[in-house]
Amino acid sequence: MQIGKAKAEIEQLALSGISIELVTQGVQPFALVGGLEAPSPPWDRKLYDILIAIPLAYDLGTALDGFYVALPYNFQNGEHNRVNGQVVSVQNRDWKAVSWHYPDGKPFRFEVDNIESHIVHCRGFFLQRGAVNARA
Amino acid sequence: MNTERVVGVETERIEAIEGQVKEVVLEETVVEVEETKEKHEVELSVEKFRGPDRERRHFRMPREATLLEVLDRGASELGEHLLPNPEKPLDKLRGVYKDHETGEPLNLELTLGEFLREEPRTHHFAVELVLAIQINTRWRIAPEREMTPKQILTLADLPWQEYSLYYPCDSVDPLPPDTPVKLHRGERFEAQRDGKYGDEARNADRES
Numbered sequence: 001m002q003i004g005k006a007k008a009e010i011e012q013l014a015l016s017g018i019s020i021e022l023v024t025q026g027v028q029p030f031a032l033v034g035g036l037e038a039p040s041p042p043w044d045r046k047l048y049d050i051l052i053a054i055p056l057a058y059d060l061g062t063a064l065d066g067f068y069v070a071l072p073y074n075f076q077n078g079e080h081n082r083v084n085g086q087v088v089s090v091q092n093r094d095w096k097a098v099s100w101h102y103p104d105g106k107p108f109r110f111e112v113d114n115i116e117s118h119i120v121h122c123r124g125f126f127l128q129r130g131a132v133n134a135r136a
Numbered sequence: 137m138n139t140e141r142v143v144g145v146e147t148e149r150i151e152a153i154e155g156q157v158k159e160v161v162l163e164e165t166v167v168e169v170e171e172t173k174e175k176h177e178v179e180l181s182v183e184k185f186r187g188p189d190r191e192r193r194h195f196r197m198p199r200e201a202t203l204l205e206v207l208d209r210g211a212s213e214l215g216e217h218l219l220p221n222p223e224k225p226l227d228k229l230r231g232v233y234k235d236h237e238t239g240e241p242l243n244l245e246l247t248l249g250e251f252l253r254e255e256p257r258t259h260h261f262a263v264e265l266v267l268a269i270q271i272n273t274r275w276r277i278a279p280e281r282e283m284t285p286k287q288i289l290t291l292a293d294l295p296w297q298e299y300s301l302y303y304p305c306d307s308v309d310p311l312p313p314d315t316p317v318k319l320h321r322g323e324r325f326e327a328q329r330d331g332k333y334g335d336e337a338r339n340a341d342r343e344s
Contacts, residue, residue, distance in 0.1 A: 120329070
């Protein structure tokens, strides 16, 4: 597992006041980010916890992509069409993958992007900012 | 119990006026407070760097205090908070010298005692409150009062072709990329990697 850079980033983010910790499920590490602000309504609460899968080869430049949202959740009295992926159990909670990706031709770039910028990218989902390829 | 004594006052008799002697104070008064035999406090004054009114505040600090602590206390006396935090501020401390000239930003690791031994000597400081802004978790000093979102992103080492800037942070739409934004100290922006500015630029190229 080569996630030393991820560990260092998570440590720095935690020091800067962000609620974040590194958790693992089996061999898969995740960044558990707490208290992401969401507009309510349409979301059923103002703060959401999310889970970001850290690739085992993050230090080698493998990109971050997508995230998981804690279940249960409610969006406009129902489900959000982008919360449609697999369910994982981490830290005694169930989390569902959100199909929220980087724009076409602008993937996560290791030299510029990091966990911090990915968290903001995930926050854009709750704010319905959309991305150029994700206006659903 | 503390005892106060006035030290360092230099006076000079310059002329006799109607039989009286006028005394002119040449140097600022330094008040040392003796708490114990060894421990000394020094009276300091502080003002805002390039502040509109040059209003001074006076306080005392031990000689063992670092200039970082003087900066923090000085800012507090002036009713301000250091940014982004008192441990690693972007704000600066400067000495104020003769004719109200201010020096370069001081090394905050020096103790007050060490600083007071340096020439030229001064007990008067200026707190420079910089135009610190936050982009995601990155703090930067804005070089201008007004900057375009593209310039703000560049300042934060984020390529505007790939990121766009949001204010307020929960805004759904990004700021117009080339319209200057008036900046205020402590303001927080959010940069999201959604490529909207880059796409706008590309679309404009295609249309032209």
